[in-house]
Amino acid sequence: MCFGLYTLFADRVGKTGTGLDGLALSVTVAALATSPVSISHAPHMSAAQWGIIAASAVLGVAIPYTMDTLSGRITSARVVGTLFSIDPAMSVIIAALILRQTITAVAVIGVIVVSLAGALLV
Known part of the structure; x- marks a missing residue:
């Protein structure tokens, strides 16, 4: 349900x-x-940890959410939902082939559930 709502809101925003003013507001x-x-954890962080947080912010928030918002602008929630439903399967393939991770039954079920959420949105 949350995944479907996210897709609809990405389309609306x-x-x-x-521009990306709606995205900036939502991230704020x-x-x-x-x-x-x-804030309570900030004083205990090392410089290396701040670097990891900065990289995560750019790679895990700024770029993906910008792409989601822009895709909502140029296409429909149906197309975005279809593309989102492919993401989990691609993640599992990358995890198995590149990262050499073992894919568990729970991970496969998770891929199916998220893919179904995207398919139901369409």
């Missing part, structure tokens, strides 16, 4: 505003919502 709200937990 992508089609409103003049998320940062404020998590700040009580984050």
Whole structure:
């Protein structure tokens, strides 16, 4: 359900505003919502950990959410949902082939559930 809502909201945010202002607002709200937990851990972080956080912010938040928002702008929630439903399967293939991870039955079930969520959205 949350995955479907995310897809619909990415479509809506992508089609409103003049740029990525809706995305910037949503990331700001998320940062404020998590700040009580984050701020208490900040003094205990090393420089290397800050580097990992910065890389994660760019690679795991800024780029993917920007692409999701832009795809919502140029296409429909149906197309975005279809593309999202492919993501888990691609992740498992990459994990198995490149990272040499063992794929468990739980992971396969997770791929099926998320793929079905994307398919149901379409």
